[in-house]
Amino acid sequence: MAKRTRRTHSAIFKAKVALAALVGDRTLAELAQQYEVHPNQITEWKRQLADGAVNVFDKKGGSEPAVDLKVLHAKIGQLTLENDFLESALTRVGLLSAKK
Numbered sequence: 001m002a003k004r005t006r007r008t009h010s011a012i013f014k015a016k017v018a019l020a021a022l023v024g025d026r027t028l029a030e031l032a033q034q035y036e037v038h039p040n041q042i043t044e045w046k047r048q049l050a051d052g053a054v055n056v057f058d059k060k061g062g063s064e065p066a067v068d069l070k071v072l073h074a075k076i077g078q079l080t081l082e083n084d085f086l087e088s089a090l091t092r093v094g095l096l097s098a099k100k
Contacts, residue, residue, distance in 0.1 A: 017031065
């Protein structure tokens with residue numbers, strides 16, 4: 001008996017099968033036979049669809065904007081330099097004690 005290779009299904013196919021399962025006009029066994037997938041797989045895709053449906057109606061847009069780390073690191077470096085400069089200047093003037 002030859003081993004079957006693992007199949008990968010597209011997101012469109014998974015959504016179609018999960019929506020057909022949510023409609024409920026056919027049993028899982030009938031859907032599994034029609035789409036040639038295991039009933040447990042259909043149940044999993046149906047659960048994933050139900051869990052992910054919240055993101056469709058999320059008012060935030062679903063994802064956070066991308067953050068440019070180079071800009072943030074440059075700003076941290078600039079602020080550190082300014083703090084060191086001000087600390088040394090205030091220490092020379094005598095407004096800041098040498099001990100912290």
